[in-house]
Amino acid sequence: MQENKNRKYKKTGAVKPENKKKTGAVKPANKKPANNKSTTKSVDKKPTNRSPRNNACPYQKKCGGCDYIGIPYGKQLQMKQERIEKLLLPITRQSRVKVQPIVGADHPEYYRNKVHSVFAGAKGNRILRGIYEKNSHRVVDIKGCKLEDRTADAIIEEIRNLMPSFRMKPYDEDHGVGFLRHVLVRVASSGIMVVLVTGELTFPGKNNFVKALRKKFPEIETIIQNINNKQTSMVLGERNIILYGKGFVVDDRLGLSFRISPSAFFQINTEQTVKLYDLALQEAGLTGKETVLDAYCGTGTIGMFMASHAKQVVGVELNREATRDAYNNAKANRVKNIRFVNQDATEYLEYLASLRRESRRNVNRHEASGEKDVITSFDVLCMDPPRTGSTPRFIKAVATLQIPKVVYISCGPDTLARDLMVFTKLGYKVDRITPVDMFPQTEHVETVVLLSRKAD
Ligand code: SAH
Numbered sequence: 001m002q003e004n005k006n007r008k009y010k011k012t013g014a015v016k017p018e019n020k021k022k023t024g025a026v027k028p029a030n031k032k033p034a035n036n037k038s039t040t041k042s043v044d045k046k047p048t049n050r051s052p053r054n055n056a057c058p059y060q061k062k063c064g065g066c067d068y069i070g071i072p073y074g075k076q077l078q079m080k081q082e083r084i085e086k087l088l089l090p091i092t093r094q095s096r097v098k099v100q101p102i103v104g105a106d107h108p109e110y111y112r113n114k115v116h117s118v119f120a121g122a123k124g125n126r127i128l129r130g131i132y133e134k135n136s137h138r139v140v141d142i143k144g145c146k147l148e149d150r151t152a153d154a155i156i157e158e159i160r161n162l163m164p165s166f167r168m169k170p171y172d173e174d175h176g177v178g179f180l181r182h183v184l185v186r187v188a189s190s191g192i193m194v195v196l197v198t199g200e201l202t203f204p205g206k207n208n209f210v211k212a213l214r215k216k217f218p219e220i221e222t223i224i225q226n227i228n229n230k231q232t233s234m235v236l237g238e239r240n241i242i243l244y245g246k247g248f249v250v251d252d253r254l255g256l257s258f259r260i261s262p263s264a265f266f267q268i269n270t271e272q273t274v275k276l277y278d279l280a281l282q283e284a285g286l287t288g289k290e291t292v293l294d295a296y297c298g299t300g301t302i303g304m305f306m307a308s309h310a311k312q313v314v315g316v317e318l319n320r321e322a323t324r325d326a327y328n329n330a331k332a333n334r335v336k337n338i339r340f341v342n343q344d345a346t347e348y349l350e351y352l353a354s355l356r357r358e359s360r361r362n363v364n365r366h367e368a369s370g371e372k373d374v375i376t377s378f379d380v381l382c383m384d385p386p387r388t389g390s391t392p393r394f395i396k397a398v399a400t401l402q403i404p405k406v407v408y409i410s411c412g413p414d415t416l417a418r419d420l421m422v423f424t425k426l427g428y429k430v431d432r433i434t435p436v437d438m439f440p441q442t443e444h445v446e447t448v449v450l451l452s453r454k455a456d
Contacts, residue, residue, distance in 0.1 A: 056069045056070030056146070057069045057070070057145075057146055059130075059140060059142050059145070062133045062134065062140045063131055063133075063134070063140060063142070064134045065131075065147070065442065066146065066147065066441040066442055067441075067442055067443040068440075068441050068442060068443060069146060069441045073104070073105075073108045073440065076108075076437075076440065076441070077102050077104045077437060080102055080435055080437060080443075080445040081099065081101065081102045081435060083413065083445065084099055084102075084413055084433070084435045084445060084447055085099045087413050087414065087416075087417045088413075088416070088417055088420070088433060090417075090421070091417065091420045091421070091424065091430055091433075092430070092433065094424060094430075095424070095429050095430040095431075097430055097431065097432060097433060099433045099434075099435065100432060100433060100434040100435075102434075102435040102436065102437055102445075103272075103275050103276075103279065103434065103435070103436040103437065104437050104440075105269070105271065105272050105437050105440050106271065107271060108437075108440035108441065109146050109147065109440070109441070110146065110147065110148060110149055110150050111147060111149075111268075111269045111270075111271065111272070111440065112145075112147045112148045112149060112152075112268050112269065113149055113152075113186060113187045113188070113266070113268055113269070113270050114184070114185075114186050114187075114266070114268050115145075115148040115149055115152035115153060115156065115184070115185045115186075115187075116131075116182060116183070116184050116185075116235060117129045117130060117131070117142075117156045117182065117183045117184075118130065118131060118132060118139055118181070118182050119139075119160075119170040119171060119180045119181060119182065119183065120139040120170050120171070120172070120173070121169065121170045121172060121178065122141075125164075127160050127163055127164075127170050128140075128141040128170070129141065129142070129143075129156060129157075129159075129160050129170075129183070130142030130143075137173065143157060146441060147440075147441060149185070149187045151187065151192065151217070151219065152185035152186075152187055152192070154217070155183075155185055155192070155194060155213070155217050155220070156183050156185060158213060158216055158217070159180075159183055159194075159196075159213065162209065162212055162213065163180065166204075166205050166208070166209050166212075167204070167205075168180050168209075171198075171199045173231075176199065176229070176231065177199070178199055179198050179199060179200055179203075180196060180197075180198055180199075181197045181198060181199050181228060182195075182197035182228075182235050183195065183196055183197070184197065184226075184235060184236070184262065186249060186260055186262075186266075188249035188250060188251035188260050188266075189250070189251050189252050189253050190221060190249050190250040190251065190252070191219055191220065191221025191222070191249055192217070192219050192220045192221055192249065193220075193221060193222050193223075193224065193245075193248065193249045193260065193262070194213070194220055194222070194223045194224070195223075195224045195225075195226050195236070195240075195262045196223070196224070196225050196226070196243075197226045197227075197228050197235060197236060197237065198225055198226070198227060198228070199227075199228065199229050200227075200229065201227055203225055203243075206225070206243055210223050210243050210244045214244065220244070220245075221245050221246075221249050222242065222244060222245030222246055222247055222248065222249060223242075223243040223244040223245065224240050224241065224242055224243060224247055224262055225240070225241040225243055226239065226240050226241075226262060227239040227241070236262055236263055240262060247261065248260055248261045248264075251266065251270070253270050253274060254273070254274060254277060254301065254305055255305075256301075256304055256305065256329070256333045256335075257332060257333055258299070258301065258329055259328070259329065259332060263321070264299065264325055265298055265299050265322055265325070266299070267301070267438075269438050269439065272436065272437065272438045273301075273438070275436060276409065276436050276438065276446060276448065277301070277302055277305050279434060279436065279448050280302060280306075280382060280407050280409055280448055281305060281306055281309065283407045283432065283448060283450040284306060284309075284380045284382060284405070284407050285380075285405070286306060286309035286310050286380070287309075288309060288310065288311065289310075289311050289379075290310045290311055290379035290380050291310070291311055291312050291313075291314075291375060291377060291378050291379050291380075292306050292307075292310045292312070292313045292314070292378065292379065292380045292381075292382060293313075293314050293316070293378045293380070293381045293382070293403070294306070294313055294314065294315040294316070294382050294383075294384075295315075295316050295345045295349070295381060295382070295383040295384070295385070295390075295394075296316070296317065296318075296345055296383055296384045296385045296386065296390075297315030297316060297317045297322075297326060297340065297384070298317060298319075298322050298326070298384070299322050299325040299326045299329060300315050300317075300325070300326030300327075300329055300330055300338065300340060301329075302382055302384060302409075303315040303326075303338055303382070304326075304329060304330055304333060304335050304338060306382065307330075307335045307337050307338045308335070310337070310380075311337065312337040312338070312339075312375070313337060313338040313339075314338070314339055314340075314341065314375055314378075315338060315339070315340040315341070316340070316341045316343060316345050316348045316349075317340065317341075317342060317345075318342070318343065318344050318345065319342075320342055323340050323341075323342040326340045327340055345383075345385070345390070345394055346390075346391045346393050346394040346397070349393075349394050349397035349398065349401070350393060350394075350397045352374070352375075352376045352397065352401060353396075353397040353400040353401055355374060355376050356376045356377075356400060356401055357400070359376070376401065377401070378401060378403045379403070379404060379405065380403070380404075380405045380406070380407065381398055381403045381405070381406045381407070382406075382407045382409070383406065383407070383408050383409065384409040384410075385410070385412075385415075386411070386412070387411050387412035387415065388412065388415060389410070389412055389414075389415025389416065389418060389419050390415075390419050392422050395419060395422045395423055395426060396422075396426060398423075398426075399426040399427055399428070399453075402453065403453065404452060404453045405450070405451070405452050405453070406423070406428065406449075406450070406451040406452070406453075407448065407449070407450055407451075408420070408423075408447075408448070408449040408450075408451065409446065409447075409448050410446065410447045410448075410449065411438070411444065411445075411446050413445060413447060416447055416449065420449065420451075423451055427453055427454050428451045428452065428453055428454065429451065429452060429454055430449060430450070430451055431450045431451060431452055432449070432450040433447060433448075433449050433450075434447065434448045434449075435447045435448075436448060
């Protein structure tokens, strides 16, 4: 569909995002609570009672990904609960609410469905595979990380074992020579995807390699060679060659099917994601009649999850590739009552707020400008911003649009506290706060907050 250049916003969804280019680039997933959220460091103090560590992980010092490893899981949950209670104290006092008990994980180990290993050579033809040491490009050899899916880890280990007999050399970053650079494994409900990131295109003996790997791991559904010969900290290059299978896996644990290609975003803790989305849906209290705004919607998962309980959903997302994936996911799942807008969420909401103000002044203005299909009235806002949080301008626009109910999903407790203050100053009250442990063994904590607009 043609884009109206005079419009301040870009519309997709019912309209397809126009940019067909796929970057296929993901940053090293180096033990962060990997999703595509921003990684601004938390500013409040880390909890101090983290010892003794019981040698829970031999890589702890060099890796540094798991701040809480070695602490009994119940205690970890308590620490996260207390952190949220402390940070949100001004809010809970003002709104007279208590923080609900944190939603813990049934499986606090081996939960990462996306596992990345960097490969490098060492003395005596040894092959290292693991992660980059904190703040460096030295590779720490890691086998059996406590967060990562165990089959994924075993597959990567088998690749290391197979390499010498296939004369596959690990890539040498300093000199830009060698073959295997990274391995990325993604575990979905349909099966497992293995991505071999190579510095060269030529892959001698690839058919036999694929055969050998599949023989040991029949659950592998697809194997992809990704070429990355650039000097870059990105894991994936632009070119994918399918060596086996379809080139993607499918996850349908949310009652919807999501196609996961090598670079696609997908929450890394599937079990906890289901709990998080269920909670968000419950808080939204949908009856089938509501118009929902899904802000910072990523690949549209939450919005699509809510769509079957709502009249219609509008998703807004800044990242072009994510918006395109959202559109394709909706299409593949035949979710017809959702549309996506590829724009900065603040700009888009301000645009809607300005339309709303104008339409109050002149009821016919919409029709006159051909913008009658733009939805400006929402019953529920579901927002899931990156760790940097939202903006006062966004929140002000939410108030102007008079959206009665807000479900705020946050992965950054500090920015959540800041944003909730703005909401309360603009006429909203906090009704419920529920922390969710999406990333056990780490200090990260997700929080779902229900807000409602006080009567005018
Ligand atoms: N709700 C999604 C993912 C949320 S991650 C899910 O659960 O799958 C946060 C998303 O916000 C990312 O996709 C990121 O690209 C997007 N984002 C970051 N800044 C934004 C902005 N200014 N406007 C709109 N989207 C933004």
